[in-house]
Amino acid sequence: MVISDGTASSPEERLENARREAQTQIASGLIQGAVIAVAGGPAAAAGLQCVHPAEKPMTVHSRFDIASVGKVFTAACCALLAADGELEPDAPFTRYLPEHVLGKSCNITVRDLAMHAGGFDNSKPYDSDDVEIFNRELFGKRPVRPRLEAFEYACSNFILLGKIAERISGTDLDTLARERIWKPLGMDRTQWLPPGDGDDEVEHWFPNRPAGRHNDGTCYLCPFPLGSGSCFSTARDLLLFARDILERGRFPGAYYDLITSCRFAKNGIRRSFGWDMTDSLRPRGLSAGTIFHSGWTGQTLCIDPATKFAAVVLTSRTGDHEEARAGRKRIIEALYGTPPV
Template identity: 30%
Template sequence: MPTLEQAYEDGGSGELSAPRLRVDTPERAGLDPTELGHLAREVRDLTTGDRPWAAGVVVVAGRGPVIAVREAAGWAVRYTAYDPQSDAGVEPPRAARVPMTVDTPFDLASLTKLFTSVAAVQQIERGTLGIDALVGAYLPEFRAAAEHGITVRQLLTHTSGLRPELPLYACADDTARLALLRAEAPVEPPGTHLYSDLNMLLLQFVLERITGRTLDVLVHEGITRPLGMTATAFGPCPDAAATEDQRRPWAKADRGMVRGVVHDENAWALGGVAGHAGLFGTATDLAIFCRTLLAGGAYGPARILGPDFVELLLTPPGLGFAVDQPWFMGELAGRGAAGHTGFTGTSLVLDPATDTFLVLLANTVHPRRRPPDSGPRAAAATRLARAVRDA
């Protein structure tokens, strides 16, 4: 495989240009076709049976600039509702279901956090945001965060001590939601790791304060538009895979079968644009995102980050990204693999050590949420790791 320096080509303008992704054979990517065949078959099997792991799945995986696996299986919409009495989904006639395709958009859930993190590191690179600056310096009205000395780095590394979430969906209006966030104090001493959606919500407010632009604009102008990720945006997204028949008591709101509108109740209450959830996108678009980071922040003629700042983003413990987590990265974990999962069934992993990437998108909460099971994610990542030929 080429080195990072060798991976750049002259795009005809006299400037260096990073190769774009192309679909090709496993052999062209330096990957074993037998292992990838097992990966594709096992992913397809995840959608079979009366109680499948997911109603539908899309997987895109590859190495370097080559997509070597691009598969879809199952259904984007399989159920019209969830029946609590039978503990099963209500299925319409087969002709009324919507099949999954490789181009089906998904509610990306917490994969949104990765885009918020990249947007923050872009501001760090520009010098408009200090990584160790106090959140209170930018948001003095967030008095609890200011009083406890929470920093930008702590938001990015989930070490602010803030609780995982707040019931913003239960507030009467935006004024009440904002008051709740401003008054929220850490439940653990700052510096303690505690994964929290609130970190990315506060980071969203910081970014919007220092730039004067909303998060959806920052993501579009700074990430998705320059990279050509035309299928990735905050919702609504009418053609997306369906998520949950969202009703109490298993959910936090009564919304019925959710499709094309953000599943996360807090992001929904905030209007669909939130630092922790709200983006919709396709597996191919996320492969571009992975490839960009593996190539040091560049894709085609576009550069969204410098290599040093990509390294900052992915160096353990990671800024927004989880690093070396075998529970969903399988055997890719161990040498600096980075990625994230999302509650709706989404995940991605990129491994700089082998220049590989894996995007696995599924609607595991369709027709209703279940206890999380990341075994299939780890198994797929292990197949990819074992497919790597020469490092």
């Protein structure tokens, strides 16, 4: 695989520039620590993995609760089922979940859910540790606007996608992703279920639960994996996943086409099946075909098929969400070699 140079600087120089940017963000209190890496190149760690019960330095092996970045695995599971002919992306999602309140009158498609364009808002009436209440409220939630009218990020879209994948496959998301994606790609340190205490588990904030536990409130309450994310993974594993998308070698071509093709573009927002492609959020220097996803606890995975570039920035965020996302964008630009503004 050819890795883009971005500029004439060496991979080591670009990594050092990115590490310096991460250190600046640590010093400002924006993040507690970081692991940064690029496909085909070296990785670096900075800052602290934990501060409770004692300080522990971050390492390249540290494992993060990747929050909403886990949604890309939900999308991948659905994309594989679609490539196998078991799921029709443009069918109403209620074909697979007929118990949903919208029933046969539903015109919201599976693809709409994956692009956050089906009309649902991000309210969470299903937020309960009671499974009966969770399912009743999830399947009773109605859209607030017509499909494709606007983009609105909503975790319930991906919870529904996860339910669809489980319904079709006959197994839970953790098992499905492990057997169909993680194991074939050699991703042996990625899981949906919380690992609990461990030497490599990263402490996250908001609400600062113990390391190795779900930080997302809904995922924390639920006794089963949810398609909205909160997987646990490492930089190495995420780059294995990213490199496969660049190389298109392990799965059917229809899988890669589905997740990399922009099918929603409105009001400045661009989305593919499970991924962000918005121009204003894309790291400078990368192509319009770049797909990326971020996570609430402080992560970004970025893949540019055109330049054969992929990078991951995993942090433990301690500051403002939008400022931290912009900070990770700067780190990816440094990894690519884009000159700073």
